[in-house]
Amino acid sequence: MSADYEALMHRSEVAVSVELQTQDMTLNIGPQHPSTHGVLRLVASVDGERISSVEPVIGYMHRGYEKLAEVRTYAQMTALVNRIDWVSGFASEVPFIIAVEKLTGIEAPERAQWIRLILTELFRISSHVVFTSSYPLELGGVTPLFHALRERERVLELIEAMTGGRFHPNFNRVGGIKPAAGGGKTQKQVSMDIPAGWLEDTRAAMERILGATDDSDTLVTGNELIKARTTGVGVIPGDKAIEYGLSGPNLRASGVAYDLRKHEFHLPYDQVDFNVVSAEGGDCYDRYWVRLQEIRESANIVLQAIEKIPAGPLRAKAPRVLKVPKGQVYVRGENPKGEFGYYIISEGGQKPYRLKIRSTSFSNLSILPWVLKGALVPDLVAIMGSLDFVLGDVDR
Amino acid sequence: MISGYFWIDVILKVVFVLVAMILMALVAIYAELKVMAHMQNRIGPYYAGGRWGWAQPLADAVKFIQKEDLVPAGADAVIFKSAPYIVVAATVATYVVIPFSPNLIARDLDLGVFYLLAISSLTTLGVLMAGWASANKYSLMGGLRAGAQLIAYELPLVLTVVAVVVQAGTMSLVGIVEAQAAPIEIGGLSISLPFLLKGQIVGFIIFLVASIAELSRIPFDMPIAESELTMGYLTEYSSLRFTMFFLGEYAAMISMSAVAATLFLGGYWFPFVPESALIYIGPLILIAKIAGLVFLMLWLRSTWPRLREDQLQDMAWRWLIPVSLANILVVAFFKVVVF
Numbered sequence: 001m002s003a004d005y006e007a008l009m010h011r012s013e014v015a016v017s018v019e020l021q022t023q024d025m026t027l028n029i030g031p032q033h034p035s036t037h038g039v040l041r042l043v044a045s046v047d048g049e050r051i052s053s054v055e056p057v058i059g060y061m062h063r064g065y066e067k068l069a070e071v072r073t074y075a076q077m078t079a080l081v082n083r084i085d086w087v088s089g090f091a092s093e094v095p096f097i098i099a100v101e102k103l104t105g106i107e108a109p110e111r112a113q114w115i116r117l118i119l120t121e122l123f124r125i126s127s128h129v130v131f132t133s134s135y136p137l138e139l140g141g142v143t144p145l146f147h148a149l150r151e152r153e154r155v156l157e158l159i160e161a162m163t164g165g166r167f168h169p170n171f172n173r174v175g176g177i178k179p180a181a182g183g184g185k186t187q188k189q190v191s192m193d194i195p196a197g198w199l200e201d202t203r204a205a206m207e208r209i210l211g212a213t214d215d216s217d218t219l220v221t222g223n224e225l226i227k228a229r230t231t232g233v234g235v236i237p238g239d240k241a242i243e244y245g246l247s248g249p250n251l252r253a254s255g256v257a258y259d260l261r262k263h264e265f266h267l268p269y270d271q272v273d274f275n276v277v278s279a280e281g282g283d284c285y286d287r288y289w290v291r292l293q294e295i296r297e298s299a300n301i302v303l304q305a306i307e308k309i310p311a312g313p314l315r316a317k318a319p320r321v322l323k324v325p326k327g328q329v330y331v332r333g334e335n336p337k338g339e340f341g342y343y344i345i346s347e348g349g350q351k352p353y354r355l356k357i358r359s360t361s362f363s364n365l366s367i368l369p370w371v372l373k374g375a376l377v378p379d380l381v382a383i384m385g386s387l388d389f390v391l392g393d394v395d396r
Numbered sequence: 397m398i399s400g401y402f403w404i405d406v407i408l409k410v411v412f413v414l415v416a417m418i419l420m421a422l423v424a425i426y427a428e429l430k431v432m433a434h435m436q437n438r439i440g441p442y443y444a445g446g447r448w449g450w451a452q453p454l455a456d457a458v459k460f461i462q463k464e465d466l467v468p469a470g471a472d473a474v475i476f477k478s479a480p481y482i483v484v485a486a487t488v489a490t491y492v493v494i495p496f497s498p499n500l501i502a503r504d505l506d507l508g509v510f511y512l513l514a515i516s517s518l519t520t521l522g523v524l525m526a527g528w529a530s531a532n533k534y535s536l537m538g539g540l541r542a543g544a545q546l547i548a549y550e551l552p553l554v555l556t557v558v559a560v561v562v563q564a565g566t567m568s569l570v571g572i573v574e575a576q577a578a579p580i581e582i583g584g585l586s587i588s589l590p591f592l593l594k595g596q597i598v599g600f601i602i603f604l605v606a607s608i609a610e611l612s613r614i615p616f617d618m619p620i621a622e623s624e625l626t627m628g629y630l631t632e633y634s635s636l637r638f639t640m641f642f643l644g645e646y647a648a649m650i651s652m653s654a655v656a657a658t659l660f661l662g663g664y665w666f667p668f669v670p671e672s673a674l675i676y677i678g679p680l681i682l683i684a685k686i687a688g689l690v691f692l693m694l695w696l697r698s699t700w701p702r703l704r705e706d707q708l709q710d711m712a713w714r715w716l717i718p719v720s721l722a723n724i725l726v727v728a729f730f731k732v733v734v735f
Contacts, residue, residue, distance in 0.1 A: 027533050035623040049537070049705065138623045140614055140702030146436035225615055225700050228707055377537070378704045381624045 024052050027377075031060050035138050035381045038391035042368070044380070051380060054372040056365060061395040069355035074100045074322055077355075079170045081342075084359060085393035088127040088336040089168050090159070091120045096342045097172040098266045099331035103324050103346055104174065110268075111312040112176035115194065117267040118202070118305045119159065119171070120333075121298040125209060126155045127336035128249075128291045128298070131388045135288055136220055138385035139229050144220050151212035154205040161195050174322055176315030193314065199306045206299040213295050221292060230284035234371050234383035237282055244370065245363040248338025250387055253290045254282035260334035267333075272304045284386035291388070323350060335360050337388060357396055361389035409503070413491045420686075421646040425453040427687075428646075428694055435698040457639055465635040470531035479529065480633070480640035482522035487644045489515045490651040495570045497664050497678030498671075508569040509557055512655060513550075516610070519648060520546040523619065526641075527629035538628025541705055542619035545609055548712035549616075553606040555720035556599040559727040560591055560659045573663035590662035595730060600660040602720050604692075607652040609708065611645070614697040618705050653689035654682065661685050 024045040030036035039060035045052050065080050072080070081096045082089030094116050101107060108116070133148030156166045163169035163178070171178050220226055236246070241254040251258055257278035261269045277293040279286035326348045332341030341358035364387050372380055426441070429452060433440025441449025467473050493508040495501040505511050520542055527539015561567055564575035572591075579588040591599075609616040620628040630641055657663055663685075664678030674681075703711075 025533060034626060136701050140617065140621070140623065141700060142432070143436050143698045146438060150437055219699070223700070225703060229701060229704060376704065376706065378618070378621070378624050378702075 029380070031057075035385060036391075037384075037389065040365075040389075040391055040394070042372075042380075042384075044372075044377075046377060049377045051372055051375050051377065054369050054380075056368050058362075058365070058391075058394050061391050063392075063396065065396045066355050066357055069352055071351065073350045074174060074324060074352070077352075078172050079168070081357075082168050082170060083392065084357065084396055085127075085335065085337060085340070085361065085390045086167055087130055087390055088123040089165075090116075090123045090163075090171060091127075091333070091335045092340050093169070093172045094120055094267070095331045095333035095335075095340055097174060098333070099329050099342045099344050100174050100322075100324065102329050102331060103327055103344060104318075104322065106175040106316055106318050108176045109313045109316055110310050112314050112316075113267055114305055114309040115162075115177055115314070116172070117269065117272075118302055118309070119162065119169070120267065121302045121305070122155050122159055122202075124298045124336040125295050125302075126152050126159070128295045129155070129209075129212075132216055132220065132288065132292050132295070135385050135388075136226065138381050139226065141220070141223075141226070144216065147215060147219065148212065151209055154208055158198070158202055158205055161198055161201070173315060173318070175318035176313070178315075199309070202302060203306055206302050209299045210296060213292060213299075216292060221289065226288075227285060229378075229382055230288060230386070231281070233284045233379050234375065234386060235281065235283045236367060236371055240367070240370065241282070244367040246338070246367060247363065248335065248360060249277075249290045249294060250287055250338065250364050252276065252278040253286040255280045260332060260339055264332065265334075266331065268308075271308060272301050274301050284382050287386040287388070321350065324348065324352075332358065337361055337390070337393065338364060359393045359396055361391075361393035362396075365389050365394055413488060416496075417488055417491050417647045417650070418643065420650045420683075421643050422453045422457075424646040424650055424690055425456070425642075426450065427690060428697075429453075431691065431694045432698045435695070457643075460634075460639040460642070461636050463635040463638075465637065466632070468531050468632050471632065472529040472531070475525050475529035476632075477637070479522045479526035480637045480644070482525065483519045483644040484640045484647075486515055486518035486522065487647045487651060489518075490648075490655075493569055494651065494654045494658065494682075495573060495663060496682055497675050498570065499675055500679060501570065504568060504570045507567050509561060509567045509572070509659075512569075513554055513557060516648070516651070517546060517550055519644065520610075523629050526633070527619075530629065530632040532632050534625040534627070535629045535631050538619045538621070538625050538631070541621075542612060542629065544705065545612065545616065545619065545708065548709050549606045549609040549716075552602050552712060552716035552720045553610060555717065555724060556603045556606070557659065559599050559720070559724045560596065562724065562728050562731055563591060563594070563596070569658050569663070573658060573665050576662045577665040588667060590665075591660050595727065596660055598719065598723050599727070600656070602716050602723070603656055603660065604689075606712075606716060607656060608693060608696070609712070611649055611652055611693075613649070613693055615700040615703050616708055617702055618708065621702060649690060649693060650686060653686040653693075656689055657682060657685035 024047050027044045027046050028041065029044055030041040031039040036042070041057040041060065043055045043057060065084060068080060069077055078093050078097060082093045085092050129148050129152040133145045136144045159169060160166045163171040165171070236250070236254050238255045241251050241256060246254070255278060257276045259276040261274075262276055274297045277290050277297060279290050324346045326346055328343070328345040330341055330343045332339050338360035339358065340360050343356035343358070344352050345354040347353040368384065368387070371383055375383060429449075430440045441452035443449060444455045445451025467476055490512055492503050493501070493505050493512055495504065523542040524539045527535045527542065530536070560572065564572040566572060566575065576590045577588050612619045620630060625631070630638065633641060664674060664682045666681045669677065669681070
């Protein structure tokens, strides 16, 4: 017995002196996972709950839009480009159509420009409302989603009344916008106007949205648990954000007050008065807060635009078969998620020779391995959600 | 020799406990669907059963049972299959000592509170088994989180109960209710008050927080955390076994509320209701108190997000445990010196 005991003691001493073999666990998050917004896959290696490294794997949703563009006419392309980032379809249509207009030298009438501005801002509200409502869901709070989606419904109704589509309006034409139904007598009349009473409805809806953001303040913004989960989590300093090519609210939350609507705009943004919202912290809470404030700014832009919108035609004269001269152009705009650009190379003819899409979410996502290093698994969800990407926008 | 009456008595009590548990769990599920729906601008279940969707929990249960009973290829089949039984059995066992009226109690144990705390922490064993045996990394993390949560929150739970036991001078749950029903003299007035109003407010709040953590409900539902761990330890479960976990969760919610109501809110007793009437309306009084507490949990669920595991541990070890220890001191001081 004593020999057994000594053997046991010896073994235990040996076991203590030997370093235990430990290794990180590889955790495959996605492509089927509730908080990867579709089909993002993260190969994370975790030490307990602590993440030691993350490798995003993208491309599960690659639809080949850049290649498809080479076999489609410019007019056909608008149906595709508003499916890149489906939460803000119209906002990604506009830079593309402006790029084509720059190549062809056709300019849209002023009224069409203003309507583009209003619709872009409506889609910005819609996109940000989806974010501010679904972000608490990532943290486990269910209710804000239902409250906010009710308000987004008002915006979608407006978009539907104007364009006929709720998500994919396909509303831009080279030289203006599609003549909306309901204003004139027949479908063929180019002089048809926006639906009667639309501007008044929009004003009412915007006032409602402003009220809804106040509700958000009481339910989400001031919520202690939301603050506990998001303040100081996933901090991205301004220089890192620029280094990784972040744009939009993600960049502005890091203290860089850069907004293409102030710097490089193709719509009459200089005639409306708005602030570029930015925050200093660069954490998840600031990214949420910036988007919530941008809803307010956008609603105010729309309210001003309703007052300023001039009368006039909706569409300039453009040839039915659009032949684009040889040339190349890069046009970018402030999408709800950030900088969204199109680089078109035309060799002449009806189709682009090459189309490069600078999609926002792709660049915004690229910081994930850096920002997730050393975070906890629950923080992974909070950080990923706060970057507000759409997988269709990542993969194109 | 054991008489025939003994067996009739045992069978009746088993049936009573089982029926009470399943019925109340179903009602709790329905309440969750409806209360959360109305807090979220929704109608909730509407068609099942013809009116107000009252049959929705039953319909859900039938749907779950129809599914294939999957056991993952890499799973430890025996442990995987037995885990839900442990969870449900431990939850059923807590109903044994809950007094619904002076007579309506399956077994009035002298160590009722002790038994209750011991048996209710068994559910975590089932959860750990489920997490380990599923052969799934999400399940494993969920199970481990549940284990860590149990260790952190069993302590404040027990410590607050100790304060109640000190004040009541008994561990029998019926005794605790009677201690609350006993009148005390305040300024010449002879009134009886529940422990909540007799200096146990701090204890009650800590007990509620700890029991919500023990039940893994929002804001402490990290073991399930569907946005992080898909469904935590439940990820691989389907069919009847999932239903058992589901039912067990709501049954545990009811039993925890019943314990809280008994320890702090006077259980089946209510002021100004005579002793003779309590036998009949006592169960209704207790159920009303349970309903109030369950509603509070649903309310929390629809307003709050989830905390993080380290924040939860932080709260338990740095705040709840010291405060509940101080609570025992204060209660004991008043018990010994003042009353």
